[in-house]
Amino acid sequence: MRCLLFACLLLGSFPSFALDRFQVEGYTLPNGLQLLLKPGADRGHVAIRLVVGVGLDDFNCADKELPHLLEHLLFSGIDATGEGGLEERMQALGGEWNAYTSNADTTFVIEAPAKNQRKVLDLLLALLTQTRIDDNAINAAKQVVEREDGGHYTRLQRWLDRQDLGHTASNQLAVELGLKCPQRAEVDHLTREQLEKVRKLWYAPNNMTLIMVGDLDRLLPAYLERAWGELVAVDPSEHLPLPEIRASAAHERTLSSGFVGDGAKLHWLVPEPVLEDEHDETFDLLKDYLDWALYRQMRLVHGLSYGPSAERELFGGVGFMSLNADLERDDVPQAEQVLEELKAQLLKDGLDADTFNRLKQAAIARQAWAVQGNSALADYYWSALGDYEDGRFADPARELQGVTLEEANKALRELLLQPGYLRIEKPLMGDDQVMWVIAGVLGLLVLGLLGWRFHRR
Numbered sequence: 001m002r003c004l005l006f007a008c009l010l011l012g013s014f015p016s017f018a019l020d021r022f023q024v025e026g027y028t029l030p031n032g033l034q035l036l037l038k039p040g041a042d043r044g045h046v047a048i049r050l051v052v053g054v055g056l057d058d059f060n061c062a063d064k065e066l067p068h069l070l071e072h073l074l075f076s077g078i079d080a081t082g083e084g085g086l087e088e089r090m091q092a093l094g095g096e097w098n099a100y101t102s103n104a105d106t107t108f109v110i111e112a113p114a115k116n117q118r119k120v121l122d123l124l125l126a127l128l129t130q131t132r133i134d135d136n137a138i139n140a141a142k143q144v145v146e147r148e149d150g151g152h153y154t155r156l157q158r159w160l161d162r163q164d165l166g167h168t169a170s171n172q173l174a175v176e177l178g179l180k181c182p183q184r185a186e187v188d189h190l191t192r193e194q195l196e197k198v199r200k201l202w203y204a205p206n207n208m209t210l211i212m213v214g215d216l217d218r219l220l221p222a223y224l225e226r227a228w229g230e231l232v233a234v235d236p237s238e239h240l241p242l243p244e245i246r247a248s249a250a251h252e253r254t255l256s257s258g259f260v261g262d263g264a265k266l267h268w269l270v271p272e273p274v275l276e277d278e279h280d281e282t283f284d285l286l287k288d289y290l291d292w293a294l295y296r297q298m299r300l301v302h303g304l305s306y307g308p309s310a311e312r313e314l315f316g317g318v319g320f321m322s323l324n325a326d327l328e329r330d331d332v333p334q335a336e337q338v339l340e341e342l343k344a345q346l347l348k349d350g351l352d353a354d355t356f357n358r359l360k361q362a363a364i365a366r367q368a369w370a371v372q373g374n375s376a377l378a379d380y381y382w383s384a385l386g387d388y389e390d391g392r393f394a395d396p397a398r399e400l401q402g403v404t405l406e407e408a409n410k411a412l413r414e415l416l417l418q419p420g421y422l423r424i425e426k427p428l429m430g431d432d433q434v435m436w437v438i439a440g441v442l443g444l445l446v447l448g449l450l451g452w453r454f455h456r457r
Helices: 002-011 066-073 082-092 114-130 135-148 155-162 169-176 192-202 220-230 280-301 329-349 353-366 373-383 396-401 405-416 431-456
Strands: 025-028 034-039 045-052 096-101 106-113 208-214 252-256 263-271 309-315 318-328 421-426
Touching (some): 034 220, 066 106, 066 192, 082 114, 106 114, 114 208, 135 192, 169 263, 169 318, 169 421, 208 220, 208 373, 263 329, 280 309, 280 318, 280 329, 280 396, 280 405, 318 329, 329 421, 353 396, 353 405
Parallel strands (some): 252 421
Antiparallel strands (some): 025 034, 045 106, 096 106, 263 318, 263 421, 309 318
């Protein structure tokens, strides 16, 4: 195996091999650690991504911040020099690092000089295995997480969330449908025992993927087998099932986005149907088409919105397509009418073949320059881990090429036949309404004063 890896790394120095970004050497160490190694075109640099398979969705609403808190805690220090000493060691190696906790995973992101790649990996390994967890470090990490989440969670914010007033339109709909926690998760109640348990059960080699892209050391495979191969595997932990829609929601609703203002936002959100034998790229192309159709109608034809857009979002196990438009407050009724006419026209006539093919070719063309450089390539592998099989990632251009107009029209009909959910975000009062209220109050005061003077006489 080691000889084979040496040969792959040697072949990686040839341009024809390295430029195929979908061909990646991957193998698994005996302890279960998955490795993805890709020689890159940028010399003297390596991009490292360590993906740990634990995220916010693996915990209930009350404890959702556990993996996020542990991520910060792991940077608190591995010896008496603490957090500052750990950062100084990375600086001395010429590298930069950070970490991110998402719904699905926790990922450590490192950029480093190629000459120090093994020393940087040693430091990352020490962070995972030698970080000391004590009460002072936990309290400091809790303060950082709280600030990242928007500061102290006040009673007013908690009350607004309970009253369905503290979320944006898509998040609010997800709360109504039972796909998202109604209130922000807090960290004050989380304990050292809980954090140690997360570290023990999830931070194991058989729950990790190490991605390296760039000017790779020829002795890297031997080093990884020797140093990272010593990590001890654990029995895999079960992931919580992703939430599905388990409640009903109002199909039309107005959400408050402040007290005074003349702006408004329109959102029409609909769950993406699950269709057999359909590519995910079908809905990507459908999003591009709807984005263009909305732009033509809302901006070019009617002049209602400067930046209308179609978006795809995922909440739990349910994907949503949304049509969105920024508007003037008084233009909301007209925009609703334009949206209804657009949906009716698409249901009647389907997708325009020329427009669909043009947008499809544009999406395919974007793949040629969408990923540039070692860092972007490492991030791409991180985001597409589920598409890796037999040494290759799926080619998005090929998947897009396979989407037919008939498939896209089928997905469109299934999408638009649903009533969906209309959400309007706007302030409680417009600017003109406020002026009329002020004028009315002043008028009442004047009348009251005149009445008082008349009464005195």
